[in-house]
Amino acid sequence: MTLPPLTIVLASPRGFCAGVDRAILIVEAAIAKYGAPVYVRHEIVHNRFVVDSLKAKGAVFVDELSEVPDGVPVVFSAHGVPKSVPTAAEARGLSYLDATCPLVTKVHREAEAHHAFGRQIIMIGHKGHPEVIGTMGQVPEGAVMLVESAADAEAVQPAHPDHLAYITQTTLSVDDAAAIVAVLTRRFPSIVGPKKDDICYATTNRQNAVKTIAARCDAVMVIGAPNSSNSKRLVEVAAREGCAKSLLVQRAPEIDWASLAGISRLGITAGASAPEVLVEEVIDAARAHFAVTIEEVKVTDETIAFKLPQQLLD
Incomplete structure (x- = not known):
């Protein structure tokens, strides 16, 4: 059977930003330095794949500090915390790492x-x-x-x-x-x-990239989590820029490919907390339904990187 042709238009930049990279590295470095488990207050970033990957390495995610046992390190998520949280950690003598972007x-x-x-x-x-x-x-x-x-x-x-x-x-x-x-x-x-x-620069760049591709695509797919603000904004931006079929997906298995029948150009991007491996997963899944050609549209290069906390560098 001959598969229908599909041009996948990849928006760039997409996916991980410097703040997300740093937050994930903080958890991984804390596990390497202190040993598992390392506790993390709230999702380190809003992506289930990332959270599950860190769980497998020894991270334990909790909603509140009261769930963190004495004597183990705790990491605060990339989204930031009220001042009351580090104050409470210090009152208990907890060692904490701040992964706030x-x-x-x-x-x-x-x-x-x-x-x-x-x-x-x-x-x-x-x-x-x-x-x-x-x-x-x-x-x-x-x-x-x-x-x-x-x-x-x-x-x-x-x-x-x-x-x-x-x-x-x-x-x-x-x-x-x-x-x-x-x-x-x-x-x-x-x-x-x-x-x-x-x-932030990453939010701005990803929205600009989607604006560049949306009008020339029959559908735009944003890979990201439903609780990710920047991912949901990308869906809204694509729709506002003229792509009526704009959707948010977390992973390839949840995609309804039948709903995309008849399209010839599919725009793909990823929210700032979604890893590139999930983009590749979606492209691989598309190849089972279409004869895929890749076109990448880059609006800027990103070179920003953030240092890890000093206690992980000592």
Whole structure:
């Protein structure tokens, strides 16, 4: 049987970013240095394949510090934690490693600085996301107001409208965040923003790559987890850029290939916490249904890398 032709358009950059690489390396290095088990508070990154791979090496994932036994190291996830978490670890005498992405830490420091200057803070982000919880937890409760949409920005009523600052979650839609910032700056002309955009380079680059390929594809497939903010934003960006069939998948076995019958160009990308091996898995699965040709579209090169914590380098 002759297979129908399919051009897979690979968006680049895609997949792991420097913060995710660093977080995974921290867990692996901690296991190598201290021996298993090493406990990790929350998923180190939002990807089940990565979490399961680290479990197999000796990592134990827990929801709260109360589940960590005395005398073993604990790692905090790449999304960051409220200040109360390391404080609680220190009170118990727990050895901890902070795998918070340095670009998230940058936003933490911004929140602290704004609070120190007496500014009321508006955070643009998604309620309940670990990064938002961690960032809001850098300052006293009530110091940060959360807005999730342009409508929220139109409705928010700060107590000190002439003494405001805004910060953002690092994994937002660039376009959505810009629309919210536009509302805030119109309503509050003196509001202070970050000197450099809080949305991280990897989120921006992956969205730009999807924007480049979406209109020329019959479908766009984003490989990532349903609890991954940056992966879900990629699906939204693809749809907004003109690709009506935009979908999120975690692994190749869950793909409904029948729903893709008749397409000739399939765009593929991966969220910042999805490893390249999952992209390769999807491409291999596609070869069972199509005669595949690969086309890669690169919008930029990424060269950023982050150092491991000093205690793992000693």
